[in-house]
Structures are given as C-alpha cells and as structure tokens.
Amino acid sequence: MNITPPDAFLQLIDHLERDEEPPAPLKSWYLSGLKAYRSGTARTLDEALGLAVGPGQAREKPCYVWRTRQRDQLIKEAAGHLLKHVGKTKAAGIIADSMADAVPNVKDHQATIALIKLRNVCIDGGGDPALAIGWRRALEIINGDGFR
Known part of the structure; x- marks a missing residue:
C-alpha cells in the first residue's frame, strides 16, 4: 500500500x-x-x-491527523465566509483567536458556525486548545500554502 x-x-x-x-x-x-x-x-x-506511535510522535496518531485535517478544512470554510467582510490578515486573526480564546461576534452567521466547529475541533479533552495555531499559520492555510 x-x-x-x-x-x-x-x-x-x-x-x-x-x-x-x-x-x-x-x-x-x-x-x-x-x-x-x-x-x-x-x-x-x-x-x-x-x-x-512512540514518544514524540503524537502527530502521527490517526486522531491527530484527522483533527488537523478537520481544523484546516474549517479554517478554509470560515475564511470563505469572513473574506466577504474583512481582509485575509484580519480573517486569519479572527480565526486564530477563535481557536485559542473564544469565538468573537462576527456579522456572518455561517462564519460563526464554522468558527464554533473549529473551536470544538481544536479543544482537547482537558479543555486546552491543543490544535490552536497562530494567525500566520492560519493565513498560510487560507492561502493554500503548507496544506498537509
């Protein structure tokens, strides 16, 4: 295979x-x-x-691979809605804040739903934003760069 x-x-x-x-x-x-x-x-x-997987290889576990793909897909979905109202850098900042802190109020209802789903994917069982990334990485994903 x-x-x-x-x-x-x-x-x-x-x-x-x-x-x-x-x-x-x-x-x-x-x-x-x-x-x-x-x-x-x-x-x-x-x-x-x-x-x-052994120590230090958690990123290769199926659950991590799946959650990372879901995160990246939801970033693109949220960005698609947010880009109707704000620029890419601002959208990346909103997305990064949603993953790490809380979902902010945004004008687009579908963007809010995507941001909530994104936050849920990024939060681990202990309530930590384990899959949260910064605005620069979010911007790379929005631009289609470095997609896994």
Missing part, C-alpha cells in the same frame, strides 16, 4: 461511514493487521495495524 497506516485507517472509516465496500488493498491491510493481533505477533491492535 502506498499510503500511511493513519491514512489507511481514516479511509477505512470513511468507507464504512458511507456504507461502501473498501478497496482490496485497504481490506488486505486491515485483515493482515487483525491476523497479526490474533496470532499474538503484535501486542496491541494499534501495533498490528502500524498505528502505534
């Missing part, structure tokens, strides 16, 4: 959510992981599927 285990895992979930048959390479990857776990050659299912 030419994709990383986290990408394969997320694709499998997407196929199952849409009630679609996963492609053969995806099924083969999943089946071989399940067999490795069943036989005991892997101690955990994460390890068997190639999803286990």
Whole structure:
C-alpha cells in the first residue's frame, strides 16, 4: 500500500461511514493487521495495524491527523465566509483567536458556525486548545500554502 497506516485507517472509516465496500488493498491491510493481533505477533491492535506511535510522535496518531485535517478544512470554510467582510490578515486573526480564546461576534452567521466547529475541533479533552495555531499559520492555510 502506498499510503500511511493513519491514512489507511481514516479511509477505512470513511468507507464504512458511507456504507461502501473498501478497496482490496485497504481490506488486505486491515485483515493482515487483525491476523497479526490474533496470532499474538503484535501486542496491541494499534501495533498490528502500524498505528502505534512512540514518544514524540503524537502527530502521527490517526486522531491527530484527522483533527488537523478537520481544523484546516474549517479554517478554509470560515475564511470563505469572513473574506466577504474583512481582509485575509484580519480573517486569519479572527480565526486564530477563535481557536485559542473564544469565538468573537462576527456579522456572518455561517462564519460563526464554522468558527464554533473549529473551536470544538481544536479543544482537547482537558479543555486546552491543543490544535490552536497562530494567525500566520492560519493565513498560510487560507492561502493554500503548507496544506498537509
């Protein structure tokens, strides 16, 4: 397979959510992981599927990859609404503030919804804005630069 285990895992979930048959390479990857776990050659299912990460590799976990993609998508969605009323730099600042502090009042209702969703994606279980980024990185994402 030419994709990383986290990408394969997320694709499998997407196929199952849409009630679609996963492609053969995806099924083969999943089946071989399940067999490795069943036989005991892997101690955990994460390890068997190639999803286990070591210290300092949290960014490679499927949950982090998924949340980062959701964050970037919501940044672009919010920016699409905000750019009708403000410039790119101001929009990036509003977006960054929404992730780190609180969602400000904005004129566009759809922008407010996107900012609330964005804030929810960025907040971890402890209430910390773990995925929050600064306005410069938000501006890069708005401009389409450095998209993961």
